[in-house]
Amino acid sequence: xxxxxxxxxxxxxxxxxxxxxxxxxxxxxxxxxxxxxxxxxxxxxxxxxxxxxxxxxxxxxxxxxxxxxxxxxxxxxxxxxxxxxxxxxxxxxxx
Numbered sequence: 001x002x003x004x005x006x007x008x009x010x011x012x013x014x015x016x017x018x019x020x021x022x023x024x025x026x027x028x029x030x031x032x033x034x035x036x037x038x039x040x041x042x043x044x045x046x047x048x049x050x051x052x053x054x055x056x057x058x059x060x061x062x063x064x065x066x067x068x069x070x071x072x073x074x075x076x077x078x079x080x081x082x083x084x085x086x087x088x089x090x091x092x093x094x095x
Contacts, residue, residue, distance in 0.1 A: 014066075021067040024074040025055055031081055043084035051077035 032048055035041070054060070054073045 017067045017071070021055060021070050021074065024071060024078070025052065028052070028074055028078055028081070031078060035081065035085060041084045043081045047077050047080050 055070045
């Protein structure tokens, strides 16, 4: 493989990971909006805004062309929003 092929493959992978990150961001925003419209708890507000800022700001654990850490943060935010909608157990030990 020559250098131009390697650059194209790396660029395509970076673009694919960016698309996944943007799709997760859209899912996060839609989930928060749907929960709020339904009157359900959306979890701590800082989780949502922290995940959005982590995606947008250039200071990350990994450099910005690598969006794997951003995807992880968005998935954790979606998971915490889902956990906020679960009903609490009525008795200790109930799940």
